Amino acid sequence: MPAEHLDVLIIGAGLSGVGAAYHLMKHCPGKRFAILEGRTALGGTWDLFRYPGIRSDSDMFTLGYNFKPWTNPLAIADGPSIRRYIAETAEENGIQEKIRFQHKVLKADWCSERATWTLQVQRGEDAEPIQLSCQHLLMCTGYYRYEAGYTPEFKGREQFQGDFIHPQQWPEHFDYNGKNVVVIGSGATAVTLVPAMADKAKHVTMLQRSPTYVVSLPQGDPISAFLRRFLPETWVYRLARTRNVAMQLGFYKLSKTLPNLVRKVLLSLTKRQLGAGYDMRHFTPRYQPWDERVCAVPDGDLFKVLREGKASVVTAAIDGFTAKGIRLKSGEELPADVIVSATGLELQLFGGMQVAVDGVPFDAAKSMGYRGIMLRDLPNVAVVLGYTNASWTLKADLSSEYFCRLINHMDASGMRQCTPRDALRKVKQAPFLDLASGYIQRAADKIPSQGDRAPWKLYQNYLLDLLLLRYGRVVDGYLEFSSPQVGSAPATAEAI
Template sequence: MSVEHLDVLIIGAGLSGVGAAYHLMKHCPSKRFAILEGRAALGGTWDLFRYPGIRSDSDMFTLGYNFKPWTNPLAIADGPSIRRYIEETAQENGIQEKIRFEHKVLSADWSTEQATWTLQVQRGDETEPVSIRCQHLLMCTGYYRYEAGYTPEFKGREQFQGTFIHPQLWPENFDYSGKQVVVIGSGATAVTLVPAMADKAKHVTMLQRSPTYVVSLPEGDSISAFLRRFLPETWVYRLARTRNVAMQMGFFNLSRVWPSLVRKVLLRLAKRELGADFDMRHFSPSYNPWDERVCAVPNGDLFNVLREGKASVVTEHIDGFTATGIRLKSGQELPADVIISATGLELQLFGGMSVAVDGVPFDAAQSMGYRGIMLRDLPNAAVVLGYTNASWTLKADLSSEYFCRLINHMDATGMRQCTPRDAARAVKTAPFLDLASGYIQRAAGKIPSQGDRAPWKLYQNYLFDLALLRYGKVADGYLQFSSPQVVKPTENAAAV
């Protein structure tokens, strides 16, 4: 049986995967490629998550692609609008035809002898997986497990007679009108759900173990709306993007240099939104800003429903579930018809597929990130991830552009294999993500480390990465290039 051989395989048709396809078509137009998507629709996160109020937690001028202006008047956009934006990008650029839906990658094995990846792919309901080969692998699968989110063990959960939901698996057409709702959590999902459900529910309680920094941001962008009257859309987008990148970086760096000052400002702003009588312990974290992500709420919607009494916040530990709600350590019981476990994600690299080099399983936890894109000792492969302190797509776009530069460099020099190496093992390691968030701490033994110096250090700095990835030297001495003798496999050379 013949095995199809392509130049590049992109895994995942979400925000990153569609963007990667655009950059590949622009910068490497001769390359034959396909996008393998395990689900039946594109959009990734923005198609999977369907809970009430689902929206971006970054402004769309920076979450949008660097090549396609965001023209919607909403700067903080809802999930369906973002999904349509991704679909438009795919349709406008001929990317839709490159996507193979219901193609779930089970494994990928690199052969040094052939300088080729061989993937085992499950197609739909077919019994046997098929093999597809490629020279370059671009993994745009995100960083979390799609099948289920993280749900802690709750004592007595089986006793609860109401409805228990994790937002990642939201039931279609679920009606919560007139019901008592308890949302467990205080992160981005929780602060989105509470105001979105407050108008229809009888009451919504946000039950948090510890507070999170929450800041109100305008839902629209009045400056861009004004400039659209005089300037082309592309100019407006570039100006807004530049301004917002500068603001994001400035806020993050200020938080690192003067955390006490930033903390005072954030708490003062929250107090102004909530009113003088509100108990601020519910919004006064014990950690400094950006030790964990800061949550943004458009037009202060969370603060509004709390101030109006449609929702409330309880800061307490859970003792267990009862038939009619949640019992707290204090002895108080929260009545609930619906309990929503907005308790986070399960981190997962490579979309859950197993990865091997010459038949030996590759353990990402024993590796180290190279430029925040490739992994030490893993040939011809990139893992596209976004920023934790800024919009995801800022880094995803740069990563895809860089990988295209790398492919073109290899073609120009006649090299078929490229592997990041730290031969001397002289680089000191540190956690890959410098955040104390629970989902990151739970995955400490699953994800790679970063180094203490370039190119192994993850700087989380867009301007630094822009200079390094778009204009920096590709052959930097840490990438080991080689050209193994070609051993031709049986292949189908038809272009995709």
């Protein structure tokens, strides 16, 4: 029996995948498509992560879709609210019925003769994978491994008699009431967990190897709350979105242009939050702002629990675990009933699937990003990723819109295959992500590079991408279009 054929397959039903489906239905209404989701529910990150306090680390006016206003009064929202927002989007736009749950893609093979992707898909508990084929792939799988997060090797871990947890696998209904908790880490997850656990725990200690910039942002948006009295919700959303995009871009640009000034301001704001006499070495990073991500905490909740004595910060290196806690290099021991390893993610492209082009395995690490969406020498594939210096969905929306424009251009010109090429290999390579964060450095040999010039350079600039991706020319001399005629087109079947 021939493989079921669809025009487009979207891999992943998270924030990016549901958004991609909306744009595909709007801009390419005649295309047959389905969303393949390996898990049993939609939501991606916002369904997977269930640790205490899980929330957005940026405002929802920019993390929300460009087509669906965020109406919740909280600008920095909790995980369940975001998950409901994604589910509402899917339900309102008829996307829910396009999702095929428990469909994990194992392998994707491109055939140039037929201009077709053939996918091996594990469906539920079936003994044998099924085959699906399509002309275009939209990879909305994110950039990290869902099965497990990153956990360093801790000497003596097997001796520890308490509970050891990675936030990515948080146990349901886990009781930490009245216990001493040590959270290892200083990133977005750690600064979320510490205040969230402080009210129930006996004491929470954030144990960090080095400090991170932490800034307090208002959890609500009083300007939008006021404007809602007079203006339609869509107008309020657009105004807030425009304002916050400008602030994000301005802050990032200022950080890169005048890093010492921004550093001084950030440290001054932190000192004001912590109060007189607090040891600022715990919040004074060795690097400049935006060499790594800046962490936001809503209404200063982290600083509040530190001031109240419910939590504390220790900056030190770990020597190893003991039966009752963690021994530091200094010889001091931190008592712990619960240790949470908020030590980051394992980066992974394509959701872990194997990808091949005409039988040859595709090595993403040897490729280069094209417009931050496609990859050199990989035909008919968009890899939807967000920004590192702004909200994820800003870039995800633009990426999906651009790929729809590309599909329509191919249809109009009678082309079936589109591949980014750098034939002369004159573009100089640079790291794909310009951040010194540990999870990025650990995956340097797994992710593609970027170039030193357009369209291979990743600008991390929403306004520039808006102009280039939504309004710029599709044909730019770097995309190779073709229409192979060898062989016959695969059999077709309607999507769900």
